[in-house]
Amino acid sequence: MSIFAGQGDAGRSMALLWAPRAQATGSSPGPKPTLSVEAIVEAGIAVADADTLAGLSMRTVAQRLGRSSMALYTYVPGKAELLDLMYDRVHAEMPPARNLGGSGGDLGGGPDGGPDGGWREAVTAWARELWSLYLRHPWVVQVSYARPVLGPNEQAVMEQLVGILYGAGLDAGTLRGTVTALFHFVRGTAQTVAEARLAAAATGVSDQEWWAGRSALLSELAPDFAERFPMSARLAGETAAGHGDGAVQDPPGDDAVPYLERQMDRTFTVGLTVLLDGIEAAVRGCG
Amino acid sequence: MSIFAGQGDAGRSMALLWAPRAQATGSSPGPKPTLSVEAIVEAGIAVADADTLAGLSMRTVAQRLGRSSMALYTYVPGKAELLDLMYDRVHAEMPPARNLGGSGGDLGGGPDGGPDGGWREAVTAWARELWSLYLRHPWVVQVSYARPVLGPNEQAVMEQLVGILYGAGLDAGTLRGTVTALFHFVRGTAQTVAEARLAAAATGVSDQEWWAGRSALLSELAPDFAERFPMSARLAGETAAGHGDGAVQDPPGDDAVPYLERQMDRTFTVGLTVLLDGIEAAVRGCG
DNA sequence: GTCGAACTCCTTATGGCGTAAGGTATTATC
DNA sequence: GATAATACCTTACGCCATAAGGAGTTCGAC
Numbered sequence: 001m002s003i004f005a006g007q008g009d010a011g012r013s014m015a016l017l018w019a020p021r022a023q024a025t026g027s028s029p030g031p032k033p034t035l036s037v038e039a040i041v042e043a044g045i046a047v048a049d050a051d052t053l054a055g056l057s058m059r060t061v062a063q064r065l066g067r068s069s070m071a072l073y074t075y076v077p078g079k080a081e082l083l084d085l086m087y088d089r090v091h092a093e094m095p096p097a098r099n100l101g102g103s104g105g106d107l108g109g110g111p112d113g114g115p116d117g118g119w120r121e122a123v124t125a126w127a128r129e130l131w132s133l134y135l136r137h138p139w140v141v142q143v144s145y146a147r148p149v150l151g152p153n154e155q156a157v158m159e160q161l162v163g164i165l166y167g168a169g170l171d172a173g174t175l176r177g178t179v180t181a182l183f184h185f186v187r188g189t190a191q192t193v194a195e196a197r198l199a200a201a202a203t204g205v206s207d208q209e210w211w212a213g214r215s216a217l218l219s220e221l222a223p224d225f226a227e228r229f230p231m232s233a234r235l236a237g238e239t240a241a242g243h244g245d246g247a248v249q250d251p252p253g254d255d256a257v258p259y260l261e262r263q264m265d266r267t268f269t270v271g272l273t274v275l276l277d278g279i280e281a282a283v284r285g286c287g
Numbered sequence: 288m289s290i291f292a293g294q295g296d297a298g299r300s301m302a303l304l305w306a307p308r309a310q311a312t313g314s315s316p317g318p319k320p321t322l323s324v325e326a327i328v329e330a331g332i333a334v335a336d337a338d339t340l341a342g343l344s345m346r347t348v349a350q351r352l353g354r355s356s357m358a359l360y361t362y363v364p365g366k367a368e369l370l371d372l373m374y375d376r377v378h379a380e381m382p383p384a385r386n387l388g389g390s391g392g393d394l395g396g397g398p399d400g401g402p403d404g405g406w407r408e409a410v411t412a413w414a415r416e417l418w419s420l421y422l423r424h425p426w427v428v429q430v431s432y433a434r435p436v437l438g439p440n441e442q443a444v445m446e447q448l449v450g451i452l453y454g455a456g457l458d459a460g461t462l463r464g465t466v467t468a469l470f471h472f473v474r475g476t477a478q479t480v481a482e483a484r485l486a487a488a489a490t491g492v493s494d495q496e497w498w499a500g501r502s503a504l505l506s507e508l509a510p511d512f513a514e515r516f517p518m519s520a521r522l523a524g525e526t527a528a529g530h531g532d533g534a535v536q537d538p539p540g541d542d543a544v545p546y547l548e549r550q551m552d553r554t555f556t557v558g559l560t561v562l563l564d565g566i567e568a569a570v571r572g573c574g
Numbered sequence: 575g576t577c578g579a580a581c582t583c584c585t586t587a588t589g590g591c592g593t594a595a596g597g598t599a600t601t602a603t604c
Numbered sequence: 605g606a607t608a609a610t611a612c613c614t615t616a617c618g619c620c621a622t623a624a625g626g627a628g629t630t631c632g633a634c
Contacts, residue, residue, distance in 0.1 A: 011504060018508035029631035030581025057620065070622080071583050079621065142431065144482065145475065152509070155516055163518040172525035177557030180479075181472050188432065188471030195433035214436075217298060221305035222439070229442055231450040238459035270464025278565030316602035317610025344591065357593075358612050366592065 010149050012077045013084040017151035035065060037075045041085045048086065048139040052198060056083075056139075083143060088151025090137045094129055097160040119168035119283075120276050123182070126161055127272055130186050138194030141187050165279070174282045181275060189268045196260045207260035239263075297436050299364045300371040304438035322352060324362045328372045335373065335426040339485060343370075343426075370430060375438025377424045381416055384447040406455035406570075407563050410469070413448055414559055417473050425481030428474050452566070461569045468562060476555045483547045494547040526550075 016037060043064045048056045058069040058079055065071075076082045134141050150158070161182065165175050196207055203210075218225060226233040303324060330351045335343045345356040345366055352358075363369045421428050437445070448469065452462050483494055490497075505512060513520040 010501070014501075014504055014508060018505070027631070028581070029579060029629090031583085031629040031631095033582065035582090058622085059620080068584060070585085073622075074582060144429065145478065152515075155519060159516045159519050162522050166518055166521070172522055173553065174557055174561070175522060176526065177554045177559075178561050180476060180554050181468070181558040181561055184471045184475030185468045188474065189467060191431065192433040192467075195431060214297070214301075217301055218305065221301060228439075229446045231453055232442060232446050234453070235449050235459055235462060239463065266460065267464045267467050270461055271468040272464075274461070274465050274468055274565035274569055275561065276565070277568035278561035278563070281564035281568065282561055314602065315610075316600090316608060318600040318602095318612080320611065322611090345593080346591080355613055357614085360593075361611060 013081045013149050016076075016081065016085055017088055017149075033074070035067065035071065035075055037085065039065065040072055040075055040082065041089050044082055044086045045090060045137070049137055053139040053142055058082075084149060084151070087140060087143050088153045090133065090140055091151070091153035091157050093133055093136070094153070094157050094160070097163065119164050120280075122164040122167075123161070123276060123279070124272060126164065127182065127186050127268075130157065131190050131268065134187065134190035135194060135197075138190075138198060141191040141194060145183070145187060168279065169283050169286050170279070171286050174286065178275075178279055178282070181278075185271055185275060189264060189271065193261055193264045196258075196264075200258065207258040211260070300368045300436050303363070303368065303372055304375055304436075320361070322354065322358065322362055324372065326352065327359055327362055327369065328376050331369055331373045332377060332424065336424055340426040340429055345369075371436060371438070374427060374430050375440045377420065377427055378438070378440035378444050380420055380423070381440070381444050381447075384450065406451050407567075409451040409454075410448070410563060410566070411559060413451065414469065414473050414555075417444065418477050418555065421474065421477035422481060422484075425477075425485060428478040428481060432470070432474060455566065456570045456573050457566070458573050461573065465562075465566055465569070468565075472558055472562060476551060476558065480548055480551045483545075483551075487545065494545040498547070 040061065044056060044061050047060050047064060051060070056079075058072055061082070062069040062072055072082070076085070158179070161179055162175065165178055170178060199210070200206055205213075222228070327348065331343060331348045334347050334351060338347070343366075345359055348369070349356040349359055359369070363372070445466070448466055449462065452465055457465060486497070487493055492500075509515070
């Protein structure tokens with residue numbers, strides 16, 4: 001219901017994120033720990049994957065581990081820090097960087113509009129991988145991104161992109177803005193799809209039915225919609241009617257990939273192309 | 288702490304958002320209402336502006352109005368719907384569309400790289416206005432955007448952008464992806480600044496101090512950072528050292544506009560330029 | 575072998591939250 | 605005046621994070 005705001009003690013989170021395995025002390029009095037930060041983080045991820053972030057509580061996580069909620073506080077300072085750890089951990093699923101984008105590019109540049117090519121593919125692959133990661137763990141995109149508490153795994157994801165863009169020839173200033181734009185674009189589109197899936201699963205209403213009901217309701221409540229918002233109406237009309245999009249031509253009954261997801265996949269591709277073209281212009285400007 | 292997921296009953300929210308003033312029934316038995324949906328929404332916005340979304344509760348909103356929390360339920364179905372209304376309402380602060388982007392553009396196109404120009408300025412103005420709106424109400428960017436329950440005011444903001452881009456000559460498909468990319472970019476950058484301000488206000492530590500402490504901690508916890516993440520290290524070095532950026536040249540002691548905000552302003556400008564260049568490529572492709 | 579310290583894990587309690595249930599006072603129509 | 609509808613209230617329930625403190629376990633030191 002509410003929103004994440006101030007992710008707990010940053011110092012504690014950073015220590016847990018970056019310290020290899022705490023201190024490897026030989027032995028110490030007291031009972032051996034039967035849990036571990038890792039196990040708790042994994043349990044938290046499992047809960048969030050199954051139940052969304054709303055279902056994530058210290059109790060539910062502990063329950064999955066057969067403990068009381070307070071047992072977790074021995075390992076983890078609190079819920080906010082646990083979420084930090086979960087967030088970083090899922091980024092470990094990102095495949096390792098392919099060796100693209102090195103400055104000694106072996107792909108020849110085209111003569112006119114033809115780009116170097118290598119970095120475009122690399123950025124596209126990066127974006128698609130991140131997108132699918134987000135869709136595997138939809139709760140991740142609901143964790144506030146304005147969080148300079150970067151963990152090693154998220155940092156590695158950044159490292160990939162920064163490397164690709166440096167390889168493409170961008171300077172530091174342009175690179176920063178580009179990274180920001182790309183990141184937020186992937187996050188935003190993934191969030192839309194993720195929440196659509198969530199809503200469909202929770203209510204049992206498919207995207208198409210939902211949208212149909214919604215626009216019926218809207219045209220009843222705001223019959224003058226097309227006059228008040230002519231451009232939006234035009235856009236809705238041209239998209240729905242299918243100006244050669246897949247909307248009409250696709251085989252009906254393909255519910256495995258619902259309507260909105262197909263549309264978002266197109267939106268993703270188109271938006272990414274716009275971004276890549278913009279980067280290309282910057283590359284030409286820098287080079 | 289947690290995250291917004293499934294914004295209450297969409298139908299009820301839509302009715303409240305789009306119905307002009309409910310039903311203007313002549314009269315009815317029972318005491319006169321002393322509150323109104325509008326007053327509640329405004330109180331909610333005031334609370335969220337002052338206290339962040341974490342401080343927003345039915346109790347706090349009611350307190351500001353001198354009522355009990357349950358009194359609000361007479362006017363508003365629940366907290367989720369109230370948040371929907373608050374979200375849409377703040378978008379009413381967006382200034383009305385300037386008459387730019389019409390297909391009969393009166394600004395002459397430049398000879399070579401020079402664009403039509405009109406739509407670039409219009410998009411920039413739109414983005415900057417939305418950015419500053421988000422910074423006036425930082426909690427807005429924490430409300431999940433993957434929410435097709437558009438209210439009239441947010442719809443108007445969209446209408447502006449769609450109009451501008453249609454005027455620039457984009458087709459519907461490209462337009463969708465572009466709108467998405469622009470929206471998420473503005474949201475994301477605003478979120479970063481908003482949360483930095485929040486953190487600074489909450490902890491009393493300035494951006495610069497905070498970052499200094501953070502990187503000290505990081506270099507202690509991960510002394511091999513530069514080897515593990517060479518590209519990120521390079522980016523950090525080139526940004527901080529100031530390759531002709533403002534970082535060094537700016538007058539010291541200008542705490543009114545903190546370090547991170549100046550940097551984010553640059554990032555915003557650069558990222559927007561990349562996006563505009565990408566759009567321009569699409570315009571050329573379409574035209 | 576025994577003691578004390580360190581450690582894990584538990585139960586309990588506190589103060590928050592959204593909101594369901596039901597009571598009371600007010601104000602219209604009949 | 606009776607009746608019904610309405611606004612607002614108090615109370616209560618079941619969640620939540622987590623503070624406080626107790627019980628049991630395991631080590632090093634003697």
